[in-house]
Amino acid sequence: MNTLAKKQICGDPKIWKDPPGAIMYCPGCQHPVIHRIIAEVLEDLEIAGKAICMGGVGCHSFAQVSWDIDYNLCAHGRALDAGTAIKRLNPEAIVFSVQGDGDCTAIGAGGFINAMTRGENLTTIMYNNTNYGTTGGQLAPTTLVGQKTSTTPKGRNPETEGYPLHAAELAATFKGTVYSARGSVHSPAVFQRTKKYIKTAFQKQINGPGYSFVEVLTACPPNWHMSPVESVKRIENEVVNEFPLGEFKNISDPQSRNKREQNI
Numbered sequence: 186m187n188t189l190a191k192k193q194i195c196g197d198p199k200i201w202k203d204p205p206g207a208i209m210y211c212p213g214c215q216h217p218v219i220h221r222i223i224a225e226v227l228e229d230l231e232i233a234g235k236a237i238c239m240g241g242v243g244c245h246s247f248a249q250v251s252w253d254i255d256y257n258l259c260a261h262g263r264a265l266d267a268g269t270a271i272k273r274l275n276p277e278a279i280v281f282s283v284q285g286d287g288d289c290t291a292i293g294a295g296g297f298i299n300a301m302t303r304g305e306n307l308t309t310i311m312y313n314n315t316n317y318g319t320t321g322g323q324l325a326p327t328t329l330v331g332q333k334t335s336t337t338p339k340g341r342n343p344e345t346e347g348y349p350l351h352a353a354e355l356a357a358t359f360k361g362t363v364y365s366a367r368g369s370v371h372s373p374a375v376f377q378r379t380k381k382y383i384k385t386a387f388q389k390q391i392n393g394p395g396y397s398f399v400e401v402l403t404a405c406p407p408n409w410h411m412s413p414v415e416s417v418k419r420i421e422n423e424v425v426n427e428f429p430l431g432e433f434k435n436i437s438d439p440q441s442r443n444k445r446e447q448n449i
């Protein structure tokens with residue numbers, strides 16, 4: 186489709202850079218699709234002008250060349266720690282972190298858990314491709330049992346490497362979390378639902394206070410040793426069985442958490 190026809194049919198969010206960072210990704214990578222959803226949501230909610238992205242380290246970091254917004258590339262795993270300072274100093278800003286599953290739940294596990302414990306008024310979009318994609322496909326906390334990675338060539342063995350970590354379910358258990366969901370982008374229908382989750386998460390921050398989290402499943406064909414089409418089928422037939430899609434927490438009145446506590 187030529188550029189003019191594309192603009193006439195669907196258009197681009199104003200913050201979407203042309204050419205976008207999508208050109209830096211492996212064929213079949215779904216990270217740019219998630220970048221696109223976030224760009225559309227920022228525009229739909231008219232918050233792009235005051236949005237500040239705290240970028241983790243990983244393939245998702247190319248978001249910084251996909252969006253024309255303020256972007257702070259953080260030290261590995263420190264997006265929520267830096268984001269806490271930025272949000273507290275600029276409470277009117279919409280501060281969100283974009284992190285991979287390793288950046289958020291391994292290297293950044295402490296920052297993740299403590300941001301939720303404190304109930305920071307921040308939003309995280311976590312890209313879960315079940316491995317460390319950027320550095321060669323090593324085992325991550327989210328790697329499925331039996332999944333072959335460069336550090337588990339015979340497949341993840343729960344007796345030695347444990348079980349996959351469920352970030353969206355974990356986030357939902359924290360009192361400081363007001364919203365937690367898991368989406369995917371492997372079909373048009375789930376794409377639309379995931380956009381709704383991400384929009385809801387940002388809306389929670391606008392309404393405040395409280396932490397909002399959306400995990401999004403995403404394909405990594407080269408490290409899964411699959412074609413792009415096979416990768417989509419893997420998500421549909423295998424990954425969603427371990428990581429079910431849906432909302433795990435949605436609190437409309439953050440103050441109700443404290444009221445419940447006082448009643449006990």
Ligand code: SF4
Pocket residue numbers: 209210211213214215216244314318319404405406407408
């Ligand atoms: S290594 Fe995986 S996550 Fe990284 S760009 Fe390639 S497909 Fe995407």
